[in-house]
Amino acid sequence: MSFALDDVGLTHSNGFTALSGITLSAAQGESIALIGPSGAGKTSLLNTLGTGHLPTAGRMTVLGQPVTASIPAKPLKALRSRIGTVYQATPVPLRQRVVTTVLAGRLGQWPLWKALASLAYPQDIAGAREALERVQLQDKLFARCDQLSGGQLQRVGIARVLYQQAELILADEPVSALDPALALATVQLLVQEAAARRATLVASLHAVDLALSCFSRIVGIRGGRIVFDLPAAQVSEARLQALYAGAPNGSPSSRTQAPEPASVMACR
Ligand SMILES: Nc1ncnc2c1ncn2[C@@H]1O[C@H](COP(=O)(O)OP(=O)(O)OP(=O)(O)O)[C@@H](O)[C@H]1O
Numbered sequence: 001m002s003f004a005l006d007d008v009g010l011t012h013s014n015g016f017t018a019l020s021g022i023t024l025s026a027a028q029g030e031s032i033a034l035i036g037p038s039g040a041g042k043t044s045l046l047n048t049l050g051t052g053h054l055p056t057a058g059r060m061t062v063l064g065q066p067v068t069a070s071i072p073a074k075p076l077k078a079l080r081s082r083i084g085t086v087y088q089a090t091p092v093p094l095r096q097r098v099v100t101t102v103l104a105g106r107l108g109q110w111p112l113w114k115a116l117a118s119l120a121y122p123q124d125i126a127g128a129r130e131a132l133e134r135v136q137l138q139d140k141l142f143a144r145c146d147q148l149s150g151g152q153l154q155r156v157g158i159a160r161v162l163y164q165q166a167e168l169i170l171a172d173e174p175v176s177a178l179d180p181a182l183a184l185a186t187v188q189l190l191v192q193e194a195a196a197r198r199a200t201l202v203a204s205l206h207a208v209d210l211a212l213s214c215f216s217r218i219v220g221i222r223g224g225r226i227v228f229d230l231p232a233a234q235v236s237e238a239r240l241q242a243l244y245a246g247a248p249n250g251s252p253s254s255r256t257q258a259p260e261p262a263s264v265m266a267c268r
């Protein structure tokens with residue numbers, strides 16, 4: 001088992017409950033797409049799985065490690081080094097060079113001397129170049145992050161996770177800034193990477209067509225609760241309508257009626 005959440009809740013310090021009654025588990029090597037309207041709790045759930053937020057209710061085990069509000073710092077740090085996160089808003093020091101950002105993927109796994117040395121002088125340039133090649137950014141190896149476009153920066157975040165070789169990959173809207181063709185290729189890359197290494201992948205996606213074509217398991221979330229957890233083939237238009245009903249940007253049906261190029265180029 002890669003992770004297991006049993007009746008997990010998350011109430012923020014301001015009293016707002018972002019997640020309630022979340023019961024969800026995944027076998028090692030499984031890939032799951034998380035879909036749902038804006039504000040549904042996708043980022044909250046990914047952050048909870050990644051231990052950025054600790055559950056305020058229920059029980060959670062991630063990569064064999066029980067995670068509670070009182071988990072000691074040492075096992076928490078060890079656990080985090082095994083989890084790779086692609087953030088919705090890239091938390092990259094913008095003045096940093098791309099190579100340093102990619103290598104930061106393994107900082108938690110390296111001894112302190114190597115981590116510190118890597119900040120001053122990159123320790124594994126060949127490894128960083130290889131990861132960047134996979135997102136077609138090898139020419140940006142020594143560029144500064146503030147010289148990149150939003151979509152390029154997003155792909156640097158993905159290269160960092162590829163380089164990290166995490167056992168659990170959490171990707172929050174990993175392709176939101178990419179054009180449809182690149183978005184498809186990048187989601188395929190993440191899914192293939194996870195499958196090849198038997199890593200578990202959980203990715204939130206606003207592009208429902210990408211989720212349905214690239215992932216076999218789809219979890220729908222709304223109002224901080226899981227609405228469905230189904231094989232992609234069983235996610236009907238009616239379920240999608242219900243999931244997105246009343247959302248500010250409407251249902252995904254407009255996307256279904258007028259497919260973008262990404263949905264034409266099916267994942268499988
Ligand atoms: N730190 C926080 N403190 C209080 N409330 C929060 C916090 N973070 C998120 N929330 C609230 O939790 C709810 C879920 O937010 P979340 O970011 O998980 O949604 P989301 O599904 O990722 O949305 P989007 O698709 O827009 O990224 C929202 O109502 C949000 O305002």
Ligand SMILES: [Mg+2]
Nearest residue numbers: 042043044088
């Ligand atoms: Mg979000």
